[in-house]
Amino acid sequence: MAKVQPVVIRRQHKHEAEQAIKDLLVRGFEVVSPLKQENPQSEVLNIYSFEQKRFQVEDFSSPWIAKLMRVVQ
DSSP states (O other), rough: EEEEEEEEEEEHHHHHHHHHHHHHHHHHOOOEEEEEESSSSSEEEEEEEEEEEEEEEEEEOOOEEEEEEEEEO
């Protein structure tokens, strides 16, 4: 019976995530979801004292994520 080994790569820096993916590809893993940055910008709802609602865009360092898997016999 074959088992599937899923792996999720999460790194703060893109070059670290790319290196982790290369290492896993050498070990027989396949990319399921390509490398992408999770939520590069986030919208935060601010409520001011005069009851107006506004969205403020915060730019912060979001992790880089990729999904890989390997089928093991």
